[in-house]
Amino acid sequence: MARRPHSTQQRPPRAGAANSERQGTPPKAPVHLSPRRDPRQPETTDKIRVARIGAAHGVRGEVKLWPFTEDPMAALDYGPLETADGARRFEIESLRPAKDFLVARIAGIDDRNAAEMLRNIDLFVPRDRLPPIAQDDTFYHADLVGLSAATPDGVALGSVMALHNFGAGDVIEIALAGSDRTLMLPFTAAAIPEIDLKGRRIVVVMPAEVEAIAPAEPTERREP
Structure with missing residues (x-):
């Protein structure tokens, strides 16, 4: 699961865990822009x-x-x-x-x-x-993988590729549309302020250092 607490950080799952929590305060970790990987075990939604x-x-x-x-x-x-x-x-x-x-x-x-x-x-x-999740801001990885990602202004970025935990908190990986690169951001309320499972989309606040890479065309923004 992916979990995003807004107060005390609970013990994070291990890397590749079935769930994660979206954090309220982003960790002091760099934003990674890297070549798109070919995972040995691709994420699956079922x-x-x-x-x-x-x-x-x-x-x-x-x-x-x-x-x-x-x-x-x-x-x-x-x-x-x-x-x-x-x-x-x-x-x-x-x-x-x-x-x-x-x-x-x-x-x-x-x-x-x-x-x-x-x-x-x-x-x-x-x-x-698996049972439904009772906690707020907590998600199964499989429910997040494949969601479309867009900026608050409706500019399409790509889609969620995977979630990771390397020990400093959960990280969301986005496959950028029209690019061979992926964007890895902390899975926090600041970076990912909106998650719409029914609408199959997330909103991403792009860090200043990578704002210029948004590659796709604007798309209609749905109301939550």
């Missing part, structure tokens, strides 16, 4: 990434698991998890905390060699299996 399998743990088939949810143990609650393309499904039989990760036992994985074959697989849950 599935939420909840965890990544790490290295084998021990010799009995257990694996390290890196959670992307606010509740690290939540992967047990979602039922069978699957790869982004749905080609493989995994059932977590048990899950326990370790020092900096979780240790998971996955059904059908009984030895270290089989566990090593699962390294770096991302685990997803269908979007419709």
